[in-house]
Amino acid sequence: AVVVGSGAGGAMAARTLARAGLDVVVLEEGRHHSTASFAGRAPLERFAELYRDGGATVALGRPPLLLPVGRAVGGTTVVNSGTCYRTPDHVVERWTKDFGFVLAERLGPYLDETERTLNVATQPLDVLGRNGRIALAGAEHLGWRAAPLRRNAPGCLGSCQCVVGCPTGAKQSVQLSVLPDACAAGARIVTGARVRRVLVDPDRPGGPAAAGVRVRREGGGEFEILAPLVVVAAGALQSPPLLRRSGLGGHPRLGRNLSVHPATSVAGRFDEPVTAWEGVLQSVGVEEHHDGGVLIEATATPPGMGSFVLPGLGGELRRELEDADRLATLGAMIADRPSGRVLGRDRTLLRYDLDRRDGDRLMRAVRAMGEILFAAGAREVLTGIPTAPRARDLGELDAVLAAAGPRKLHLSAYHPTGTVAAGSDPERSPADAGGRLRGVTGVLVADASVLPGCPEVNPQLSIMAAALAVTEAYLER
Numbered sequence: 238a239v240v241v242g243s244g245a246g247g248a249m250a251a252r253t254l255a256r257a258g259l260d261v262v263v264l265e266e267g268r269h270h271s272t273a274s275f276a277g278r279a280p281l282e283r284f285a286e287l288y289r290d291g292g293a294t295v296a297l298g299r300p301p302l303l304l305p306v307g308r309a310v311g312g313t314t315v316v317n318s319g320t321c322y323r324t325p326d327h328v329v330e331r332w333t334k335d336f337g338f339v340l341a342e343r344l345g346p347y348l349d350e351t352e353r354t355l356n357v358a359t360q361p362l363d364v365l366g367r368n369g370r371i372a373l374a375g376a377e378h379l380g381w382r383a384a385p386l387r388r389n390a391p392g393c394l395g396s397c398q399c400v401v402g403c404p405t406g407a408k409q410s411v412q413l414s415v416l417p418d419a420c421a422a423g424a425r426i427v428t429g430a431r432v433r434r435v436l437v438d439p440d441r442p443g444g445p446a447a448a449g450v451r452v453r454r455e456g457g458g459e460f461e462i463l464a465p466l467v468v469v470a471a472g473a474l475q476s477p478p479l480l481r482r483s484g485l486g487g488h489p490r491l492g493r494n495l496s497v498h499p500a501t502s503v504a505g506r507f508d509e510p511v512t513a514w515e516g517v518l519q520s521v522g523v524e525e526h527h528d529g530g531v532l533i534e535a536t537a538t539p540p541g542m543g544s545f546v547l548p549g550l551g552g553e554l555r556r557e558l559e560d561a562d563r564l565a566t567l568g569a570m571i572a573d574r575p576s577g578r579v580l581g582r583d584r585t586l587l588r589y590d591l592d593r594r595d596g597d598r599l600m601r602a603v604r605a606m607g608e609i610l611f612a613a614g615a616r617e618v619l620t621g622i623p624t625a626p627r628a629r630d631l632g633e634l635d636a637v638l639a640a641a642g643p644r645k646l647h648l649s650a651y652h653p654t655g656t657v658a659a660g661s662d663p664e665r666s667p668a669d670a671g672g673r674l675r676g677v678t679g680v681l682v683a684d685a686s687v688l689p690g691c692p693e694v695n696p697q698l699s700i701m702a703a704a705l706a707v708t709e710a711y712l713e714r
């Protein structure tokens with residue numbers, strides 16, 4: 238078997254197939270980075286290396302949306318925040334009933350297995366840092382549901398650098414957890430290897446069938462690996478173009494149905510130092526509005542990387558930066574409609590038009606974050622809205638939001654899904670209910686693309702469990 242991509246889904250697929258005795262090769266376009274290499278270099282340098290497009294992937298639309306994804310052995314898990322949510326029950330029900338993605342019903346044990354592999358546990362209070370504790374205090378004051386997040390980072394020291402590679406190795410991204418197991422079971426990983434196309438034998442008696450892949454090496458040159466099983470796990474933004482350039486992109490829904498779980502953030506200024514970068518980067522979840530599609534997480538970033546919300550230019554911006562240790566930051570993500578699209582064959586082009594309902598959700602999310610920060614004692618809230626960057630109380634925040642509208646928000650997203658969705662309806666789903674690409678035999682889809690819709694929580698556990706389900710179902714057959 239050939240597995241394209243070594244991220245959350247690809248790693249799980251490789252481990253499952255290797256343990257079952259298949260001869261497995263994982264092809265990864267990015268390079269391998271060690272924990273020691275993270276510890277020795279500045280965050281911004283690592284940022285440029287570990288992300289596709291240097292972290293500047295953007296979806297066109299109004300407003301445009303920054304959509305960074307990882308490119309390294311371990312994929313985006315190398316740069317993710319380590320937050321671990323199980324797929325909510327109502328999401329499993331929707332995937333099963335509305336899409337006929339029957340494997341979703343079997344996710345429970347696969348989520349358990351993933352949690353064991355990644356050492357998932359509730360983040361202890363002592364390393365949260367003040368950013369997280371402020372979120373807890375604000376939520377408690379309001380009587381809202383909030384708690385330290387469950388994470389895959391036992392022994393986390395609160396270095397606040399997850400998104401540029403954990404410098405202590407505490408975060409169990411898949412290159413430190415799943416991939417070593419896969420290699421112990423015989424899998425091999427080839428780095429700097431971009432899969433150009435999936436090879437297809439059109440003349441098989443049962444119809445077209447996978448025959449392997451054609452690969453371009455980083456330093457130039459190409460080679461082929463022949464294999465009867467190809468697992469596509471290049472991520473929700475790269476899998477559709479790969480299938481198109483392989484002549485397998487004919488399904489009209491391929492590349493459509495893109496949900497991104499859009500995010501926006503605000504900061505609160507406090508009288509006392511917060512020093513948000515001393516502690517866990519993503520530390521506390523506020524779930525009070527989750528039923529309404531809004532999930533708030535206290536999220537700090539290394540200085541210089543979280544400066545979207547800072548107002549002003551020149552001297553004003555400089556004063557803001559000098560005062561940055563008094564800022565606490567929250568982020569919110571909203572469960573969105575699948576209003577995006579992945580275009581392109583060789584290079585990905587993204588389009589995402591914010592749905593009107595989702596725009597309203599984002600505005601509600603900003604207000605809720607403001608409420609938490611003011612309840613925790615913030616002197617002002619920085620909105621990130623260029624025309625009205627500050628609000629000194631909730632009344633001012635409401636006025637700012639009423640005047641601005643969602644198109645003025647600075648949006649980013651970290652959780653693209655759904656672009657090669659699995660389901661029972663052949664017209665609606667490019668992959669069948671077992672995650673097999675339609676129209677060809679021997680191609681499995683085992684990454685974020687295969688999820689039929691937004692998981693409404695940080696998705697790594699859902700993706701890994703789905704990859705397990707897809708590959709186990711293949712082996713059973």
Ligand SMILES: Cc1cc2nc3c(=O)[nH]c(=O)nc-3n(C[C@H](O)[C@H](O)[C@H](O)COP(=O)(O)OP(=O)(O)OC[C@H]3O[C@@H](n4cnc5c(N)ncnc54)[C@H](O)[C@@H]3O)c2cc1C
Nearest residue numbers: 242244246266312313317318319320432684685695696697
């Ligand atoms: C900053 C950030 C923070 C995040 N935080 C969290 C979090 O706290 N919790 C959570 O649950 N989720 C988080 N996520 C999201 C989560 O990490 C991803 O959803 C998940 O890793 C996606 O898994 P995947 O297998 O679909 O793709 P990826 O993990 O992105 O892996 C795809 C891999 O395929 C490779 N590839 C692509 N094309 C090719 C090709 N043609 N040939 C060879 N290789 C190729 C890529 O280089 C990449 O390494 C975060 C994401 C970001 C960006």
